[in-house]
Amino acid sequence: MNQLIESPADLTMNRPEPITDNISVLEYSKNIDPNYAVEALLDGNHVLVADQFSSGTLVLEALKKQLSKNTHEHSFAAQRNYRENFRQASRFLVVEIVDHRLHVRKAPEIGWLKRLYPENQEFLLPFTDVQGLNSAWQWFEKGIRIPGLKQTVHPFYGTYFPTRFEHIDLFVNYLKHYRGSKESAFDIGIGSGILSKLIQQFDFKEINASDINPNALIGMLEDQTKTDQKINLYFGDLFAGSQKKSDLVVFNPPWIPLPKEVSGIDLAIYYDNELFPRLFEEAAKHLNPDGQLVLLFSNLAGLMDSQFIHPIEWELKKQTRFTLVQKTAKKVAAASSKTKRKAAWRDQEFVECWVLQVKH
Secondary structure (H helix, E strand, O other): OOOEEOOHHHOOOOOOOOEOOOOOOEEEOOOOOHHHHHHHHHOOOOEEEOOEHHHHHHHHHHHHHHHHOOOOOOOHHHHHHHHHHHHHHHOOEEEEEEOOEEOOEOOOOOOHHHHHOOOOOEEEEEHHHHHHHHHHHHHHHHOEOOOOOOOOEOOOOOOOOOOOOHHHHHHHHHHHHOOOOOOEEEEEOOOOOHHHHHHHHOOOOEEEEEEOOHHHHHHHHHHHOOOOOOOEEEEOOOOOOOOOOEEEEEEOOOOEEOOOOOOHHHHHOEEOOOHHHHHHHHHHHHEEEEEEEEEEEEOHHHHHOOOOOOHHHHHHHHOOOEEEEEEEEEEOOOOOOOOOOOOHHHHHOEEEEEEEEEOO
């Protein structure tokens, strides 16, 4: 079924779920030891930030400190378990919203509250969701500059955008040297639109794109009202029911195998066992005879797990559908000295640009 989207009204936006029911809460303010709030959170009790915004940050810092005492390993699995425990407990720390503003002192103005909750006048949200909304609003307001892209990107709420750009550099270099037909291209998982906008810069006549995240498509539709550059948008997985064939199909897939069931923006990070087999099967049908499939990937999962099977290498090894045109790679810049992630594999991380063609 063709899921071409022409209006934001065709989609239901993802947003943090508001707490509108009456619930029992313990109020917290700065004159109280934050460890009392932490104990309440770990016991599954809701704690309301009652005085000023920074009090919520104090409680979360105390929660991290408490959970860190029980995390003695630096392995990826141990750190993932720590993050999951933090996520579960922190959901009980809440803040009140009244008339689309945070009902605490010294709070930031967050435009998303009015955009996402027009029908709600008074409700609660987990403090971590509010932090996410605030951060997303700052990125949306000021925008981000992407190497090689002539315009600033203003990522819509809940939409993936990169914070490192080595794989973007590889794709720009690929486009600079591309000599094939430029009649049509398809961007799987458009996100904040970076790859599609780069393709536009290199004069492809028609661009189609998909995403399973409605927020990504809503953001792109709103963005297109400000320009005459048109991208045909499809809501759904992979090619989302589009039957169009393309000269170029590009996909920046998740780079890490799925550790458990995830949803929302985490779908941009993890992939299940069926993603790549389905991708290769569908891409072979959607490419023109001399078309190319470009995949932006990473060696990250292989560094974390010696048993990892690289999905692109596995497909090529079968020698049934695709042949390798070229593969380029670029070392990922060292993480910031401020980051707490200092695993040895970070120093060996490369991003990859794989260019494949259908076998004839």
